[in-house]
Amino acid sequence: AQSVTQLGSHVSVSEGALVLLRCNYSSSVPPYLFWYVQYPNQGLQLLLKYTSAATLVKGINGFEAEFKKSETSFHLTKPSAHMSDAAEYFCAVSDGGNTGKLIFGQGTTLQVKP
Amino acid sequence: NAGVTQTPKFQVLKTGQSMTLQCAQDMNHEYMSWYRQDPGMGLRLIHYSVGAGITDQGEVPNGYNVSRSTTEDFPLRLLSAAPSQTSVYFCASSLTRTVNQPQHFGDGTRLSIL
Numbered sequence: 109a110q111s112v113t114q115l116g117s118h119v120s121v122s123e124g125a126l127v128l129l130r131c132n133y134s135s136s137v138p139p140y141l142f143w144y145v146q147y148p149n150q151g152l153q154l155l156l157k158y159t160s161a162a163t164l165v166k167g168i169n170g171f172e173a174e175f176k177k178s179e180t181s182f183h184l185t186k187p188s189a190h191m192s193d194a195a196e197y198f199c200a201v202s203d204g205g206n207t208g209k210l211i212f213g214q215g216t217t218l219q220v221k222p
Numbered sequence: 223n224a225g226v227t228q229t230p231k232f233q234v235l236k237t238g239q240s241m242t243l244q245c246a247q248d249m250n251h252e253y254m255s256w257y258r259q260d261p262g263m264g265l266r267l268i269h270y271s272v273g274a275g276i277t278d279q280g281e282v283p284n285g286y287n288v289s290r291s292t293t294e295d296f297p298l299r300l301l302s303a304a305p306s307q308t309s310v311y312f313c314a315s316s317l318t319r320t321v322n323q324p325q326h327f328g329d330g331t332r333l334s335i336l
Contacts, residue, residue, distance in 0.1 A: 117262065140321045151226070151312055151327035152265075159322040198264060208253050208272070208319030209280060212264030 110135045110201045114213035122221050127171075127186040129216050131199035134180065140202040141182045142210065143173055147195045155197075158182060169193070194220045224248050228313050228328035235303045235335050243298040243331050245313030251326070253319045254296040258282065258309040259330070265312065271296055272319050303335045 115130040144152040156167025255270035267280030
């Protein structure tokens, strides 16, 4: 069965510093992986997705993620944090079946300090 | 471009009351789903639909009913509200249930059961 683990429920960085949000997955089939961002009192917005075309995936707002099969990881990075990046971030994997279900990690709250 | 629209945004119910959470999308998406979001647990699938007239259970369906009479609408019914159903509910849609399709989320309904 597919599962997702996000390491660290809270991450705090200074403005301008590197952002690294960790995601590890478990999947019995080739995975399709997603990162979503949730701003306060809003729904989830797709940041980027991995669908096996390229291991380094670029998303919106300067974020990118690298798929590493050997490490079963799909970590999200951004070279320089901005105050507007403060939000909750979710990693998700498709369940591989025919339900269309996404399996979400627990979420990581990113705090950006001035 | 409305996307996925959820109403109401906030609701307080008493234990035992029933209510319907509305969800509508204007993107002609086949696939629609309902998730609940609880602290530290990510999002969990309640029910989903792969087209008008077709619905199925997700991970946590107990206490909820759905129907899909049109492509656009996918309401979620709480039959007899319980405090354990206090949560944030998200409706999502995608073009199809294919595993690489990103899902589009509404802004959520914040529900409290007293």
